[in-house]
Amino acid sequence: MSLQPAPPRARRADRAGPTDPAEPANPVTASASAPRRGWWRSAPLRTRLLLSTIALLAVVSLVCGSISLLLLRGFLIHQLDGQLGTAAVRSVALADKSQQGRGNDGDHPNDGDGDRGNGGNNRNGGNNRNGGTGLSSRNDGNNGGNNGGNNGNDGNGGGPRFLQAPGQTVGTIGGHLVGGQPTEIGVIGQDGVVRPLSGAAEDAAVAGLPVDGRPHTVPVGALGDYRLIGLHDATGQVVITGLPLAEVKAVLSRLAVIELVVVGIGLLAAGAAATVIVRITLRPLNRVAVTASRVAELPLERGDVALAERVPIRDTDARTEVGQVGAALNRMLEHVSAALEARRASENQLRQFLADASHELRTPLAAIRGYAELARRAGPEIPPDTARALRRVSSQTERMTSLVEDMFLLARLDAGRPLVTDPVDLSQLVVDALSDAHAAGPDHRWALHIPDQAVLVSGDPTRLAQVLANLLTNARVHTPPGTTVTAALDTSATHAILRVSDDGPGIPAGLLPHVFGRFARGDTSRSREAGSTGLGLAIAHAVTSAHGGTIAVRSRPGETVFTVQLPRGQGPAGPALPGVPDQGRGGPYPAVWPRS
Missing domain, CATH: 1.10.287 (Helix Hairpins)
Structure with missing residues (x-):
């Protein structure tokens, strides 16, 4: 087997992605190969080392096993060819004797001794079925001699005479090839009886045998593969002799099963050992990874x-x-x-x-x-x-x-x-900050949502008021007149949540990641006309972080929301704040300035 480089078109297809216009990808191939490639790349190093080691051991074991099977097969066939050569020489010798016996019986046709006819039968190794026994009449010897010379087959059922000689093994095939056509082809069965081969497949297999004095592997119909050899006898006839390969195949099959079992057990043992070795070897790398993670x-x-x-x-x-x-x-x-x-x-x-x-x-x-x-x-x-x-x-x-x-x-x-840490009524701060914002920006609509009970947090009231003032000022300065600005206060199990939202044009997407930076401005001209220093949101972020809270923003055209979360302070909720409109304390219904 040889490894050939992929053709240029295939290589381009490998490099091309699904959107490559020059070489459209095959969706079936891409979907089937990409997960495998991705899985291997994302697998842990320990897993890849273990699988690679086991795969390498499996390949080496299979290669060694295959080579051993090939070498053993060659040795067994060579051994079988030696036996076949011996059997072929013996068959040719027996065939020559058989031909001589037939010639001697034919040289005495007028001999009146019936024992000559019987002698012909005795060379056959059986009884004379066509002639007499030689004891019936001495005048009948001519018939006995003729019968003895003509009967080349014994009474066992057919096949050449040399297959009946002692020393021939079970499964041996023998016969003659006359004019390229097989004659008197027989095989020794498991019971030792010679049976003729009369199938067309068998005749075709034997007829196509090269007569070159060398063994050849030939499939002989239902009998399986045989090693056949053809030799010329003394009369010039071709004597066919063959031995079965079934025993060789059985030995190779048993060895293959044994090798597979041994390789499987060895791979399991090697995998367990490799797992322990790889784990121990990679412990330093794990410690390095832990340090990097920390x-x-x-x-x-x-x-x-x-x-x-x-x-x-x-x-x-x-x-x-x-x-x-x-x-x-x-x-x-x-x-x-x-x-x-x-x-x-x-x-x-x-x-x-x-x-x-x-x-x-x-x-x-x-x-x-x-x-x-x-x-x-x-x-x-x-x-x-x-x-x-x-x-x-x-x-x-x-x-x-x-x-x-x-x-x-x-x-x-x-x-x-450290900042001053006192109980702070966040509800009162929101109300006061919204009132101040309304006074500073009467051309905006201001809405308030606060719960019925006062929300307490621990912190510096001056700095928290500055956070609220900066958020409301930011909404007033950067939105056009008529914009509705809403301050909403809510609570969770552990935090007070303040949201300042407006329905203005929103914050540019490029500015959002830097909106809490110092001197962050949406106006690239650095104009001071609006009175902003660019530090308001930075101060809000710093003060919120100093109180252990968080501040975040999300914005799109028509909606900008700043969310501040502060840890809730200890102590019971206070009463309703005086001076706050009832509709501002009643849950979702807001207080709105200016009122119509």
């Missing part, structure tokens, strides 16, 4: 990270493949740890700078704002242009002060400074 679970994106995970020293031997992987992973972890330390130092330095700068900027900003207010109170003596400039100075000073305060707050939160 590192992957660490929050490396921010904050102080103690990257102390390392691969054990015993699994970093550079002389082994697993040790090389372990050593490389340790070196990588060292580099990552150094990078994290550098990042932490840089962040701390920047954080300290922002905190110091924000703190130092408070005083000059307050002074600028105070001098601007003082100058504006000078009265009508100030020219209009100067008054306008002073108003702009005051406005920008207020905005700068707000930015500095926001940066200072973020620096404190990044530094991990």
Whole structure:
């Protein structure tokens, strides 16, 4: 068997995908082969090593078994050919004697001694069925001699005379080939009786035998395969002799069964041993994988990270493949740890700078704002242009002060400074924040959904109020007039859930992943006209995280929802808040401003 490379068209079909226009894929082939290929690639290394080892052992065992069967078959056939050669020589000798006996009986036709006729019969090894016994009359000897010479077959049922000689084995085929046609073909049965072969298949098999003095394997009808040989006797006739291959096939079949059983048991034992060996061998790799998994679970994106995970020293031997992987992973972890330390130092330095700068900027900003207010109170003596400039100075000073305060707050939160932790009535904060938002944006519709009982959380009320104010301000600033903004408060078993939603145009999809980043803006022109510093949502995220909560956003045109989840505080629910409209406390029916 030879391995031929696939034709170019087949190779292109293998590379081409289902959408390749040059070579459309066969859906049946693709569906049948892809899962197998995918399963093997996704199988664990232990499984692939085990299956590969067992498959290799099975192939080697089958090859060795096949070679041993072929060698044994050749040996047995060679041995059978030796027996066949001996039997063929014996058959030719017996056939020559038989021909001589026939010639002697024919040379004395007028002999009156009846014993000569009987002698002819005696060469046949049976009784004279056609002539007398020779004792009936001495004048009858001519008939006896003729009968004795003419009867070449015995009384056992047919076949050549030489098959009846001692030494011929059961299953031996013998006969003559005269003019290319088989005559007197017989076989020795299991009971030792010679029986003639008269089937057309048998005659055709014997007739096609090459007479070259060499054995040939020929299927002889129902008798199976035989090794046949044809030799010329002294008279020039072809003597056919054959021995069956049934015993050879039986030996080969028994050996094949034995080999299969032994190979099967050996593969089971080898599979069990290989499983143990592979598992023990891959233990270092498992430990390396566990170390890598623990590192992957660490929050490396921010904050102080103690990257102390390392691969054990015993699994970093550079002389082994697993040790090389372990050593490389340790070196990588060292580099990552150094990078994290550098990042932490840089962040701390920047954080300290922002905190110091924000703190130092408070005083000059307050002074600028105070001098601007003082100058504006000078009265009508100030020219209009100067008054306008002073108003702009005051406005920008207020905005700068707000930015500095926001940066200072973020620096404190990044530094991990603890916040004030008091019981906070989140329901009251929502009502107050929505009222302030309505006053700041009367051109929007404001809706409120809060439960009947007060919702308590533990935290800093000032910072939580700032989270609510920033979310409502974000909805007011980035939506057109007439937009409905809804603040809804709900509870679960462990958290208070605040949702601020609007039906405005939504947040661009490209901005959503960065919406809680610092100075994140949907307006690429960095316009300050709306009064936004770009830190509102960043502060909301930082304050929520500092309280152990989460904040998330989902947006599409016509619906934007910010969801804040805070752990619920301890203590019983408070009473209904005073001053809140009844329809705002009654479950799903909201309080809406402005009212018609």
